[in-house]
Amino acid sequence: MIEFSNVTKTYKGVKALDDVSFAVGPGSVTGFVGPNGAGKSTALRILVGLGRATSGSATVCGRPYHELERPACQVGTLLDAGALHPGRSGRETLTLGAITLGLPRSRVDEALDLVGLTRAEARRAVGSYSLGMRQRLGIAHALLAKPRALVLDEPVNGLDPQGIHWMRALLRDLADAGCAVLLSSHLLHEVEQVADHIVVIGRGRVLVQGGVAELNRGRSLEQTFLELTADADRSLA
Numbered sequence: 001m002i003e004f005s006n007v008t009k010t011y012k013g014v015k016a017l018d019d020v021s022f023a024v025g026p027g028s029v030t031g032f033v034g035p036n037g038a039g040k041s042t043a044l045r046i047l048v049g050l051g052r053a054t055s056g057s058a059t060v061c062g063r064p065y066h067e068l069e070r071p072a073c074q075v076g077t078l079l080d081a082g083a084l085h086p087g088r089s090g091r092e093t094l095t096l097g098a099i100t101l102g103l104p105r106s107r108v109d110e111a112l113d114l115v116g117l118t119r120a121e122a123r124r125a126v127g128s129y130s131l132g133m134r135q136r137l138g139i140a141h142a143l144l145a146k147p148r149a150l151v152l153d154e155p156v157n158g159l160d161p162q163g164i165h166w167m168r169a170l171l172r173d174l175a176d177a178g179c180a181v182l183l184s185s186h187l188l189h190e191v192e193q194v195a196d197h198i199v200v201i202g203r204g205r206v207l208v209q210g211g212v213a214e215l216n217r218g219r220s221l222e223q224t225f226l227e228l229t230a231d232a233d234r235s236l237a
């Protein structure tokens, strides 16, 4: 459903992404993991039409984001929970989203329930929210249209252990209902708990990818991750 094919992105001669290829099928959670500056956000931004690949393609259901019919309904995104308007209440944020996407207002309460924000919390200005509450609101926004693909950049940032547990269960349920979920993180351990597939990226290149069970065989995934990303750093030093 989500597919990166040989995506390269160059910023003023510096390769942020180098021939990146991987796919996320319906009903699966893929963790996109790499150290700071590896290229995760660049890849996700290209996928959802916020950046252009220098070469290669990133598609959802075989089409670039901007060629999809009602793309924001088909692809739910949470790229920066900090970007939510601080002066609006949670409810206003979701209501505006529902209106923009042409959805019934009833979706607002459904989305609030889905992410566990109370009616009282939804009345408060987003500027007064904790980072964890913003993440929940951002997820609610991403899920308003019941998208078939979900793209999340560092969604567990700022969540407490209970919130992380909740997030894992939510992503699992969404995937079990057929959604293709792609989430980035620099926290391998968090991703490992929820993903079926993992793509490790370092210095813009895919270093390894596969099923969690397959990658875990014989040694800890964390050890493999640390060695691969250190090797990528060394080879480019």
Ligand SMILES: Nc1ncnc2c1ncn2[C@@H]1O[C@H](COP(=O)(O)OP(=O)(O)OP(=O)(O)O)[C@@H](O)[C@H]1O
Residues within 6 Å of the ligand: 011, 015, 016, 034, 035, 036, 037, 038, 039, 040, 041, 042, 043, 186
């Ligand atoms: N607009 C830009 N102009 C120039 N270089 C950029 C730009 N955006 C990203 N980069 C560079 O591209 C590389 C990849 O950055 P990116 O933000 O995609 O990494 P990341 O894996 O998401 O990192 P983090 O985990 O720190 O968010 C970095 O070297 C970064 O400095």
